[in-house]
Amino acid sequence: MNSLTRAVGSPKISDERFVRLYKEVFPVVVKYISRRQGTLEQAKDIFQDALIMYYEQILSTEKQIEQTEKAYIFGIARHLWIHQFKLGVNYEPLSDKIELAENVNDERISDKQLMRLLMNAGERCVSLLKTFYYDKLSMTEVAERFGFRNERSATVQKFKCLEKVRDFIKEKTLGYEDFVE
């Protein structure tokens, strides 16, 4: 397990916890999918999406659920499989259909291009924002991870980063005519 490490901006859940979830829940998902003529690759895609959804709904916010962890994740995976079966299409992992396309009314630059440019321009800022807005760490935890003196300094930096990202998007997506009278 030495190859598994945790970087500054890494998600809130450790690799070891995901290994445990894999060992406990993946066999149940594989059994279900294999009996329905699914492949190992399809089972992996669906299981990973189920874990992502579980993370976004529960793990990062530490919400309580009534079902066991195993039943909950299996429930998501089964739902994803049935949904795919009904659509009769190849499974497309979540990360390829992220909600970026929604509410976008300009065609000048794709969201993926924008993301790439943004990462080049300020990866640390995006990483800091992700830690707060996606991984749901408290500002105290953000301060610790990124080496700020206290929660207040981290909060100020968070809004500076948000401003930087917003202005970057403005520059890249809105036309020049939008800025001149």
Added chain:
Amino acid sequence: MRTSLNKLKVWEEYLEHQLLPEEKLLLDAHLIIDEKLKDELYCQQKAYQLVKAYGREDLRAQLLRVDQELFANPAHKNFVDKIKGFFRK
């Protein structure tokens, strides 16, 4: 915090429905009359979307790393055999 950062904070509260009705109403009115403000809010929303997308990609990379570790490291042979067993006729 400087004024521009405070504005971001207020718009964040607006987007997260954390403002009082009268505060929201005031900002709604600003949005109607100020096109530039509308663009700024659109870009702020887009920033949150990009951050979420980045978070999801990062999490998927972590899960792929875990998957590779489990399926490539001989220490997990029993687990891999169990999984492959489901696909044997």
